Amino acid sequence: MTTKVRELHPYILPLPANTNERVRYVMTLFSTPVTIEILKLFEWGRELRQKDIITVLKHHSNRTILHSIRKLLTLGLLEEEERVEVRGNRKVRVKYYRLTDIGKWYNILFKDISELDYRVVKEAVTNLSVMFMARIIPFSEYLKINFLELLDQVVSSAIKSVADVRRRHEHDLIVFGSLALDIYLKPDVRVCPGGSGANVAVVASSLGLKTCFVGRVPTNIIGSYMLADLISKDVDISLTELGEDVILPICTILEPLEPVEMKCSIGLDLKSLPTILRVNDELVKACNNSRSLYLGEGICRTYLELLSRVYRDGKIVVFRPHKIVLEYYIEEFKSILQYSPILILNEEKENILRSKGFNVPGDLFRAGVKEVIVTRGSKGTVLYVEGREPNTYTTPLVNAVNTVGAGDVFTATLIYYLLRGTTIEEAVERATYLSALSTTQPLSRKYLTEVVKT
Structure with missing residues (x-):
């Protein structure tokens, strides 16, 4: 007769290195239930008198x-x-008597987690991780383990495991794009998480949209940190891929008020790109269950395959191509327009299209687009809707300190208001206002939750 185990949990037990001692250790610990009862009496950092133990276990x-x-x-x-x-x-x-460091771990091993203070759990997990790594390092050469590779794999696998647990089955918005590391050189050198697509996802999530970010990140500590940051912002990353060949873009921002000075370093091999390379059934299903899609920096062929497989009835699709797409992949760009996405350009991208002989917005309408939005920074935003006169929305005067990421705020807030049922005109007007306000914040990632609420 077998007993069905309902749930197993992987506990790590610090044990002696010698095999014989290890067996003796376990047999001694479990030789009587009284030892476990005594261990469970203790709380971290508190002592117990011998008399107290005897009284409780009378x-x-x-x-x-x-x-x-x-x-x-x-x-x-x-x-x-x-x-x-x-x-x-x-x-x-x-x-x-008091618990030793090892005793603390065995103490919580035999307690229900609901009985534990969150600070105890946090300290236990931290100490256990340190203990585990400290014991592995001396044996790394013997075990033929590259410690840095092990660290990368452990951390990235843990992050992905957390992401799978927090996976959502329905989303308001699925964001396609990339993560990046932003390095500011002025006024002081500082490093912060960025990436246009990731910025859009964070802003959308902060506004209350159930948001999923889809991209690719390297299997290392930095990539794991970037994903952990998204998780902390309540962004679903379960569809994001980890890859050893992925190169994380490093964006050097020379002058926060002049984003055109930004220089990005990234590999040319497709396998190194931080954006998705292929479409699978799981991704298509998620997109079908989402109310909106954002196609940011990415490969046009991938987006074409995705759009050909996704049901678009009533779904908001926003396309904001990277300027490299307009410079080198113009035919693939035009092919995407047949699916009638809301097209967002900035002034630089508009000029690239005009330099290639495009009439903006006429040729874009003929290719299939119904709405074209051109953001022009302090000069405002122009909305072109097929069959209507263009509308220009004025940018409010603000004390700007950093314009990096303002376009991401515009995009996220535009989608937010469209999902709430506002007209395209009203959504563009509000997005223009809020993106201007975002430039008063010093970092690439903007947080406008309270501003939007008021």
Whole structure:
């Protein structure tokens, strides 16, 4: 007869290195349930007197309790201190016990997590990770383990595991784009997470949209940190791929008020790109269940395959191509327009199209687009809707300190208002206003939750 185990959890137990000692250690610990009962009595950082332990466990004999305490001392799970205390006119010796560092881990091993203070759990997980790595390092050469590779794999796998647990089955918005590392050189050197697509995802999530980010990140500590940052902003990253060949873009921002000075370093091999390379059934299903799609920096052929497989009835699709697409992949760009996305350009991209002989917006309408939005920074935003006169929306005067990421704010807030049912005109007007306000914030990632609410 077999007993069905409902749930298993991977606990890591610090044990002696010697095999014989390891067996003896486990057999001693589990030789009597009293040792476990004693361990469970302790709280981290608090001592217990021998008398208190005996009082609480009075259903056991004193001899059994004292014998079990000696076992825990031998195993190194408890440490003992004898003090002299004055009681009335006499001095008495009192024995105190506290958990050792190893004892702390065995202590929480036998407790339900609901009984534990969150600070205890946090400290335990941190200490356990440090303990594990500290024990592995001396044996790394013998085990033929590259420590840095191991660290990268452990951390990235842990992040991906967390992402899978927090996966959503329906989304308001799925964002296609990339992550990047932004390095500011003025006024002081600082490094922060960025990437246009990731910025859009963070802003959209902060506005309350159930957002999923789809891209590719390197399997290393930096890539894991970037994903952890998205998770902390409540962005679903379960569809993001990890790849050893992926190169994370490094954006050097020379002058925050002049984004045209930004220089990005990235590999030319397709496998190194931080954007998705292929479309699978899981991705198509997620897009079909999403209310909107944002196609940012990415490969046009991939987007074409995606759009050909996704149901678009009633779905908002926003296309904001990278300027490299307009410079070198213009035919693929034109092919995407047949799916009638809302097309967002900035002034530089508009000029690239005009230099290639495009009439903006006429040729774009003929290719299939119904709405074209051109953002022009402090000069405002122009909205072209097929069959209507163009509208220009004025940018409010603000004390700008960083224009990097303002276009990402514009895009996220535009989608936010469109999903709320506002007209395209009203959505563009509000997005223009909020993107201008975002330039008063010093970093690439903008946070406008409170501004939008008011």
